[in-house]
Amino acid sequence: MLDPFSKLAEAGFSQQGGLITSGAEEEHWTPELIASLDWMRVAELVRAIAAHGGCELARSIVLEDGSVMFAMMEQPMTAHPQRALVKISAWNEWGAMPEAVIHFAQEVRTAQNARGVLIAPGGFTPAALMAAQEYRIEAVDAATLHQVLLTLPSERSDFFFNIATSGDYTTPTCPVCLQKLSKVESVTRTELPELREICESGLVADHVHARRVVVPTGTEITFLHAVRAQEIQIAGDVTGDFICEGPVTLLPGGTLTGTVAARSVNVEDGGELRGKFRILQGPPESFVTEIRRWQWSCRSVRTRPECQRVVFDPHGESKEC
Structure with a gap:
């Protein structure tokens, strides 16, 4: 099994001089907080960590499902730099299943001489971890990112924390128009x-x-x-x-x-x-069942036609109202 922490260190995601903690990081950075971040905040955080470690980053590609992908060059100033393809999982795949790993492995194969790093803040199922091992994909979750952040100097970790948690940092962003999504309730009626x-x-x-x-x-x-x-x-x-x-x-x-x-x-x-x-006494029982649910949807005044296809499920809570 690949060691995510050591691979992250090799990629420049962390310093290799050992743990440097002031104690303050333990008070604000937690795996739960990282997993609760907007997909855009996670992408910015990952890119910031990689840049801090000396990696050269290509521009990010943002898809309608909220997944983010970018290429980076690890150890670019050495005689043997290595290319890597990094992907933050789609919002509705925050916890990665085997299918997400296999799909990313196919994407990695299209890149020449690159290894793959799949970041799923919500974690990986056991089957997904087995798939990552089989396809040599580095599996990184919120707990791994948390450990990486604890290796940074306290002032750098504090800076990343302040940026990542400024304003509304949990409501997801529309990947099309880059405006915050809104909670939208829907009622489904089922009849017998x-x-x-x-x-x-x-x-x-x-x-x-x-x-x-x-x-x-x-x-x-x-x-x-x-x-x-x-x-x-x-x-x-x-x-x-x-x-x-x-x-x-x-x-x-x-x-x-x-x-x-x-x-x-x-x-x-x-x-x-x-x-x-x-x-039977009393009023008759209704044979129509109403199920109220909510999802994230784009209601921005600057919405574009593609925004209508953006529908995100809530993380860590029931969809039922």
């Missing part, structure tokens, strides 16, 4: 299926929720979970618990064993209810 007809006999282990549930003649069914519907019509033999916001109808030959909670029960000639029944 109109009809659920169960024609095969046996155990039903899934949750049956539908506007209308029908059990035809000749079936013998046991429901392991409560059946919920607005209307239930039974012509076969069923066992279970049933909650119905409308009528339950037992057709000729239909039998129901278990419990029934419904607005009404209609047992036709030849039908049979073999269980407990109670009438």
Whole structure:
């Protein structure tokens, strides 16, 4: 396995004279803080560390997904300088999966005689670390960057900290227009299926929720979970618990064993209810589920057409409102 810290040192990401800490760094730089930074702040921080270490940097390429890539020359004044391709993961890939590592390895292969450094502040899954080892990609996360920052002289670390955390440093920037993104709420409405007809006999282990549930003649069914519907019509033999916001109808030959909670029960000639029944009280339950979520989106007055494609998920918190 590649040693990220030693490789960073070779690349100029840290000084090689040993740890130099004043104690102040431990009070402000933390892996959690680094992982919470805007992607642009992370990119600026990484470039600043590399430049401080003596690397020559090419310009950065910023993609719509918030990933940043740049080439650098390590130890440029020596007889054997080495090229490296550095990438900060996309915002929605802050924690890297194997696919992100493999994709970056393919990008590195297009560069001549360069090694790859993939920076995913949110960390790497075990499978992603295995992929990094297989493709000889250096995997750097927020904890690694934190250790590198602790090697810097205190005044340099303090300077980097003040720059990285000035103003709003956690809200992501739109990679198209470079304005801060906004929280945008969305409401997704899901409705139950109109009809659920169960024609095969046996155990039903899934949750049956539908506007209308029908059990035809000749079936013998046991429901392991409560059946919920607005209307239930039974012509076969069923066992279970049933909650119905409308009528339950037992057709000729239909039998129901278990419990029934419904607005009404209609047992036709030849039908049979073999269980407990109670009438539902109160307002009917809504069969429309609303899920409120939020994401980062560009709402800048200087927005461009490409900004509409920028949608970032929140880091470290639920998307549900």
